[in-house]
Amino acid sequence: MNANPRFLACGFVACRRQGGGALAGMLHVLLLLVVIGQVVYLASRHRLRFDLTQDQLYSLSSATRRLLGDLQQRLVIEAYFSPKDDLPTAVQTQQGTANVRETRAVLDGFLDELVQLGRGKVVVQRLNPNDDKDIADQCTRLGIKPLDLRTGSTTSVQLNRHWQGLRLLYGGSRQRVLEQIAPPNSYLAEAVLTPAIKEVLTEKKRKFGYMEWPVQAQAQPGQPPQGIGWNVVRTAETVSRRYEFQNYKDDEAPLLPAECDTLFLFRPKDLTDRQKYVLDQFVLRGGNLIVFADGSEYQIGQKRTFQSTPLAWDAADSQLRFDAQLQHYGIDLRKKVIADFAPDATSARQMMAPYEYYCLATMQGAMPVQYPYFFHPVGGDWASTAKQLAKGDAEREALFQKTLRPGIDTEEGLFGVFKKTARGPGFYWPTWVDLRRKLDAVDLPANVTGRVLLWSSPLTLIEDPPANLDPMGSGDPNQQIQYFRNTFQAPLMKRLEGEPRRQAPLMVEVKGTFTSFFSERERPKRPAEIKEEEAKKKAAEEAAAKDPLTEPVKDAPDAPVAKVDEQGPPPPKTDDQGDAVPKVVPEADKVVQGTAPGRIVVIGDSDFIRDDFVNQSYARLGGPWSIVGRDFFTLLLDWVAQDRDLAELASRIPTDRTLKFLEPVAGGTEDPRAAEQRLDRKMRMLLATNVFLPCAVLLLIGLLVFLARRAQKRSFLDAIGN
Amino acid sequence: MRESLVIFRRELKSYFLSPIAYVVGVLFLIVQMGFAGFFCLIDRAQARMDGFFTLLPFVLVLFLPGLTMRLWAEERKVGTLELLMTFPVRIGALVVGKFLAVMAFLAVVLLFTLVLPMMLTVYGSLDWSPVIGGYLASLLMAGAFVAVGMVWSSVTRDQIVAMLLALVSLALLLGIGVTWFLDLIGITRGLPDLVDWLGMPRTIGIAALDVCAAISPYRYFESVARGVIDTRDLVYYACFCGFFLWLNALVLHGRRQKG
Numbered sequence: 001m002n003a004n005p006r007f008l009a010c011g012f013v014a015c016r017r018q019g020g021g022a023l024a025g026m027l028h029v030l031l032l033l034v035v036i037g038q039v040v041y042l043a044s045r046h047r048l049r050f051d052l053t054q055d056q057l058y059s060l061s062s063a064t065r066r067l068l069g070d071l072q073q074r075l076v077i078e079a080y081f082s083p084k085d086d087l088p089t090a091v092q093t094q095q096g097t098a099n100v101r102e103t104r105a106v107l108d109g110f111l112d113e114l115v116q117l118g119r120g121k122v123v124v125q126r127l128n129p130n131d132d133k134d135i136a137d138q139c140t141r142l143g144i145k146p147l148d149l150r151t152g153s154t155t156s157v158q159l160n161r162h163w164q165g166l167r168l169l170y171g172g173s174r175q176r177v178l179e180q181i182a183p184p185n186s187y188l189a190e191a192v193l194t195p196a197i198k199e200v201l202t203e204k205k206r207k208f209g210y211m212e213w214p215v216q217a218q219a220q221p222g223q224p225p226q227g228i229g230w231n232v233v234r235t236a237e238t239v240s241r242r243y244e245f246q247n248y249k250d251d252e253a254p255l256l257p258a259e260c261d262t263l264f265l266f267r268p269k270d271l272t273d274r275q276k277y278v279l280d281q282f283v284l285r286g287g288n289l290i291v292f293a294d295g296s297e298y299q300i301g302q303k304r305t306f307q308s309t310p311l312a313w314d315a316a317d318s319q320l321r322f323d324a325q326l327q328h329y330g331i332d333l334r335k336k337v338i339a340d341f342a343p344d345a346t347s348a349r350q351m352m353a354p355y356e357y358y359c360l361a362t363m364q365g366a367m368p369v370q371y372p373y374f375f376h377p378v379g380g381d382w383a384s385t386a387k388q389l390a391k392g393d394a395e396r397e398a399l400f401q402k403t404l405r406p407g408i409d410t411e412e413g414l415f416g417v418f419k420k421t422a423r424g425p426g427f428y429w430p431t432w433v434d435l436r437r438k439l440d441a442v443d444l445p446a447n448v449t450g451r452v453l454l455w456s457s458p459l460t461l462i463e464d465p466p467a468n469l470d471p472m473g474s475g476d477p478n479q480q481i482q483y484f485r486n487t488f489q490a491p492l493m494k495r496l497e498g499e500p501r502r503q504a505p506l507m508v509e510v511k512g513t514f515t516s517f518f519s520e521r522e523r524p525k526r527p528a529e530i531k532e533e534e535a536k537k538k539a540a541e542e543a544a545a546k547d548p549l550t551e552p553v554k555d556a557p558d559a560p561v562a563k564v565d566e567q568g569p570p571p572p573k574t575d576d577q578g579d580a581v582p583k584v585v586p587e588a589d590k591v592v593q594g595t596a597p598g599r600i601v602v603i604g605d606s607d608f609i610r611d612d613f614v615n616q617s618y619a620r621l622g623g624p625w626s627i628v629g630r631d632f633f634t635l636l637l638d639w640v641a642q643d644r645d646l647a648e649l650a651s652r653i654p655t656d657r658t659l660k661f662l663e664p665v666a667g668g669t670e671d672p673r674a675a676e677q678r679l680d681r682k683m684r685m686l687l688a689t690n691v692f693l694p695c696a697v698l699l700l701i702g703l704l705v706f707l708a709r710r711a712q713k714r715s716f717l718d719a720i721g722n
Numbered sequence: 723m724r725e726s727l728v729i730f731r732r733e734l735k736s737y738f739l740s741p742i743a744y745v746v747g748v749l750f751l752i753v754q755m756g757f758a759g760f761f762c763l764i765d766r767a768q769a770r771m772d773g774f775f776t777l778l779p780f781v782l783v784l785f786l787p788g789l790t791m792r793l794w795a796e797e798r799k800v801g802t803l804e805l806l807m808t809f810p811v812r813i814g815a816l817v818v819g820k821f822l823a824v825m826a827f828l829a830v831v832l833l834f835t836l837v838l839p840m841m842l843t844v845y846g847s848l849d850w851s852p853v854i855g856g857y858l859a860s861l862l863m864a865g866a867f868v869a870v871g872m873v874w875s876s877v878t879r880d881q882i883v884a885m886l887l888a889l890v891s892l893a894l895l896l897g898i899g900v901t902w903f904l905d906l907i908g909i910t911r912g913l914p915d916l917v918d919w920l921g922m923p924r925t926i927g928i929a930a931l932d933v934c935a936a937i938s939p940y941r942y943f944e945s946v947a948r949g950v951i952d953t954r955d956l957v958y959y960a961c962f963c964g965f966f967l968w969l970n971a972l973v974l975h976g977r978r979q980k981g
Contacts, residue, residue, distance in 0.1 A: 694834035
């Protein structure tokens with residue numbers, strides 16, 4: 001209120017008296033409106049925002065801010081948008097009615113925020129493909145897809161073409177196209193756009209190495225495909241866009257090249273001494289070794305029977321043990337199978353997908369079955385359950401409080417998303433992997449630190465891998481249930497009563513400067529080297545046989561090593577070259593003491609990212625389906641690559657605030673109809689309380705005021721009367 | 723300020739000593755809480771107050787004209803406005819005092835609606851920050867509506883006319899900011915088509931829709947109600963209320979001058 005109303009009103013009245021009052025009054029009002037318009041406009045240009053929501057739902061994450069802050073060149077965002085007002089507000093989709101125009105508002109707001117935070121480094125160019133055919137053609141070339149939406153009323157139906165795609169250009173050379181984007185909220189807009197920005201900013205793909213020992217393909221006609229390896233997680237679009245994988249499982253190859261700083265081992269087995277040496281030298285030179293280990297190998301065969309295959313970590317002719325090697329670095333990997341009996345651990349993540357772990361497929365639908373070998377680490381602090389677990393024994397309670405660890409025992413961003421839902425990634429027949437301990441205390445080598453990242457519940461049974469872990473057998477569902485109860489569950493429960501249960505470690509990390517496992521051992525030779533040696537020896541013997549005066553040729557380290565012809569195809573093999581001396585690529589000398597800090601992460605399961613567990617092969621049959629295996633692997637890559645931006649972003653999910661009006665009845669079983677009636681009663685009560693309680697309170701106050709007033713009035717009238 | 727406080731106290735007292743506060747309050751609570759309950763109290767849904775705050779502007783449009791109609795029209799009808807004008811009180815103080823009294827009354831009524839978020843807290847983990855934002859946004863929007871209603875009350879002697887004028891203008895102000903409503907009545911497509919038919923560029927029609935949306939308090943309400951406090955929204959509401967209160971004072975001043 002800049003203008004004085006009295007002054008303006010005087011002018012207004014005075015002007016009226018002079019005949020032009022209405023006009024002058026209008027002028028005053030208009031002028032004030034213009035001033036107010038200016039103020040509001042300026043306020044919208046220079047504004048401060050405070051997001052009060054606990055999860056910061058409407059703010060860009062620090063990851064996006066960091067990315068924008070680090071921009072070296074201009075990031076151009078070409079927005080291929082058809083006019084917003086042409087977009088329909090309600091469109092029927094598979095998920096229900098969607099407000100497409102609202103998604104544009106979200107995108108516009110998000111892009112504006114990017115421009116603001118980009119401080120001149122982010123430019124948004126808006127192009128309307130519906131206006132210009134050239135732009136529409138460009139969209140087609142770029143792969144931006146139109147949105148053909150049908151809208152209609154009771155009398156007409158219209159099919160309109162809309163566009164909502166983006167092209168991000170960075171530094172004039174790198175680009176990323178988002179063919180269609182319709183985020184319902186800024187949270188999801190960020191989840192899509194920030195990784196895309198990250199992609200265009202990244203100059204070249206990060207390279208990871210791997211070694212893989214795939215499960216034998218045993219697919220039969222008409223049967224679901226058996227596990228063939230770990231290709232699904234490696235080739236997922238979100239992974240392959242940013243990371244490149246190269247197989248280094250080659251006995252003849254020299255040590256891993258320096259460009260490979262991270263190596264994944266997918267279910268190591270039949271490891272040769274040479275491979276162990278390569279791994280040893282890799283971690284000593286500062287590499288990250290990520291091992292998905294299993295203590296036993298189980299497959300799901302015909303008729304969904306579970307077959308056990310012996311799994312040996314070490315090759316038959318290996319002199320050294322892989323678990324001993326890991327022990328040397330501070331990791332205790334054991335051939336055990338872990339079964340978690342906590343009900344929360346085996347419950348499915350989604351109500352719609354009960355076959356995440358295990359269930360029986362019946363005509364009525366999927367019936368979840370507690371199969372304790374498939375479970376997830378339960379988040380939350382198990383120490384808080386010490387009292388319950390100790391069952392009145394004070395000594396045990398104190399011990400539990402001291403020793404029990406949270407299921408997700410770290411604050412790492414990798415587990416942010418899991419911590420929020422209090423559920424770790426799902427594991428299938430996992431094995432024991434712990435830090436090296438001596439008398440229950442962690443005993444790590446010098447200059448090495450370590451931690452356990454995931455634990456099972458305290459209700460865990462740890463056992464040697466049984467030959468049979470088939471829970472259901474075969475036959476019709478009734479027979480399977482009988483088999484489950486009598487043959488599988490009953491003996492297991494008996495064992496549970498008699499055998500001790502404890503928390504089992506499922507994932508460990510050690511890092512530091514390691515010493516070589518081979519420091520006092522000879523460097524294992526490659527097959528080609530052995531052949532070369534043998535050939536040389538043979539040649540020397542032959543020469544000695546021809547001329548006994550000639551001394552045998554000295555071999556070994558000083559002998560010149562043949563160079564590899566790297567250009568062109570190898571020369572054709574002639575008959576007399578059959579036993580020719582193989583060409584051996586030289587490799588770096590053995591390192592005994594670590595030259596750079598390395599890291600080893602061992603996860604006690606490899607099934608959860610195996611192809612057939614990730615690609616829903618068994619979902620129709622009742623599971624298992626590793627719903628989050630792929631996501632966990634992607635997060636793991638970001639974590640290993642120290643891409644904290646994306647790891648942070650992925651962990652940004654809203655807190656679960658589900659309303660639960662009914663507590664489950666004691667015992668866990670309730671007739672669904674009774675539960676429905678109970679819920680119905682509760683809902684009615686709540687709705688009535690919601691309306692009538694405030695009304696009743698207000699009316700009560702009114703009544704009290706009325707009574708007080710009446711008493712006041714009476715006393716006043718009495719006073720007058722007296 | 724002291725003058726405003728005196729008027730504020732007198733007005734607030736008159737609200738709570740007459741049945742009007744209780745009748746309007748109870749009706750408001752029945753409508754608002756009855757419908758909001760159906761939107762918010764759903765088993766296995768997320769504990770959120772979105773349904774409550776989405777509904778609130780529409781309920782306010784229905785009920786606020788009933789509160790604001792009497793502010794000046796009744797004074798004029800019973801002849802106390804002339805008496806008020808003779809008091810050594812500035813008109814601005816009078817306007818502000820009455821405005822604050824209605825706002826205080828509304829705040830008290832809104833207090834009773836806290837039953838719903840409390841229930842949501844008991845049965846789920848409600849995030850209270852957006853709820854606080856929502857209540858702040860509701861008060862700001864109610865303030866804007868009250869300011870408009872007061873102007874209409876000051877220009878007419880008849881309370882029913884004042885109420886109807888306020889109802890229509892508030893519905894319009896709200897409607898031009900609600901996208902689905904504009905779509906429903908065909909304005910979104912109709913206005914650019916009309917502009918096109920008149921031989922002008924369609925963009926003028928689209929720009930007009932944008933201007934309408936920028937004028938409507940609904941857009942700013944949505945922003946604050948989700949839990950984001952933006953200085954732009956606060957400035958808008960301050961300017962909006964300020965302008966209509968100033969207009970109110972201008973009308974009353976003109977009347978005083980006229981005698």
